[in-house]
Amino acid sequence: MEKLLEIKNLHTSFYTHVGEVKAVRGVSLDLDKGEAIGIVGESGSGKSITMMSTMRLLTDNGKITEGQVLFNEKDLSKLREKEMEKIRGNEIGMIFQDPMTSLNPVFTIGEQLMEPLIKHKKMSKTDAFNKAVEMLKLVGIPSPEKRMKQYPHEFSGGMRQRAMIAMSLVCAPKLLIADEPTTALDVTIQAQILELMKDLKSKIDMSIILITHDLGVVADVCNRIYVMYGGTIVESGNSRDIFYNPKHPYTWGLLRSIPNPKEDIKERLKPIEGTPPDLLKPPAGCPFAPRCEYTLKICLTERPPQFEANKGHCSACWLNHPDAPKVEANIERGNS
Template sequence: MAKTLLEVKDLKTSFFTETGEVQAVRGVSFTLKKGEVCGIVGESGSGKSVMAKSVISLIQPPGRIKEGKVNLKGENLLVKSQKELRSIRGNQIALISQDPMSAMNPVIKIGKQLTEVITRHQGLGKKAAEALAAGLLRQVGISSPEERLKQYPHELSGGMKQRVMIAMAISCRPELLIADEPTTALDVTIQAQILDIMQDLRSKNDMAMLLITHDLGVVSQNCERVIVMYGGLVMEEGPVKEVFQNPKHPYTEGLLRSLPKMTNGVKERLIPIQGTPPDLLDPPKGCPFAERCPYTMGICKEQMPPHFKIGDDRSTMCWLEDQEIKKRGDMNE
């Protein structure tokens, strides 16, 4: 059985603005095993990216990680100094951001940006670092890598910039790769190529991966487990196939129903989730999805549901799974 690589416990991150405290992440807990690929899905504003950046302590003011633990191989990253974190970031954990252009320095050549990561963490000389950088670019499908190293970011296409970001992220063979919307701005063909490259590198290097995306199809094809976030909380988690075939939370059900479908060659009308996400300046005391849920009960608006276990490796944060409520038969009150 694979060992636990990452364990996140009751993680809470807020942004302290002039209008008040925005509770972006409100108590997220999950584990990730060595070599496992886990998808994180949810609407914009659900807390996915903030949670991922909190894992590697990249939250900038006015944001602050309020409490919780992020254990990497048993060591809590949230109590590490900045010096210790710099030795971990890029080395043990790497991040691929959703906008490669903003993640790279536009006035520094690709080669220098790549070799800087390699020399800092691996202690190689200039020539050895350049040779490794060229090899990494070739590995992620970039032709004439020696020439690309001499170019600036603006001279590359969106797909090539994303490949450079992947090369940078895997340059030190991290144990955990966090990919935050890695294919958002790319066309479908390039998107498929990038995902294939990431899966290939993951299998070769035995990396675990957190894949943050809006695209449930990407999760279905590339992930083993899925975490569904909403309102800064985990609504449901479990094996991808089980969650997508038999969702236990109404929010997950709503996400799946809003996908385009074809039956017998006929396009079906999309069924959107009515309403708007909760205001995290003043989050509801009950279930954050209660105002949009078709199955809302009285208790949903008054009390936050716990995480109900469904078998050994699934859970959902929904009162519909409460056995006492099921026995009483008051699920439509």
């Protein structure tokens, strides 16, 4: 498969009054054309910052300190802002976490949909209006001509999310980055949004990066999954590897927190004890070591490399070293 995106050893830091926050610490991932991948992990794992670094949308105190972001073999981390403006919204679209804060409240939905078409595609206002109406129809918004004249506050939560999807797709980008696209939506709307993304992926042959803290959301959408923790990737593999043969204790913990509706049990879900690491002072060893029930001495002092379990399935855990004690994957809910 032809590579669309390659992130190589990405490091991103934020410089604050209390010191340097190392939010992303050596992330490497790739995406083929037409593929969908998921990036999962708790809040603060570095998922969104990795993608904001890719889009070059960091705040003024944020900086890519090392690594490459290759999109169609072009290093985005080295481009000038004017060159990035031609790529954002045109070749790479992004759905942000909260559509109410991402949509401009003083412009109509139609104006916001038409703007990228006029800017990037050089369309006339009439052609841009017709294309915007077509996109609203495509994402399932009823009475699109009427909705074009409405403001974001006049849309429901699910409709605002659909409008954001329409806005990110209106220029037919090669890559769609969806950052928690189903957050704060009820389960019915969540299912509709995910089904819509799968449908659009097949219709316009684009690649998708889905960012979420919920492994259940990526199960039906993504070909491959990257698990992030503490600004690093701790495990990666195809969906079957991650769900049926996970190799990292953090992935086990995430899987234990997913309710199984097919099992007739009344046990409580088992949370991952503790809190994520302070990235002002990142741990020297494995970032998950303080919360892991299988911590070895080496875990506290040396960061584990990526051990390959099988082709395309890697885990950054010392338990995968040939000389480490053998531990069975503990993903059953309620087990200790």
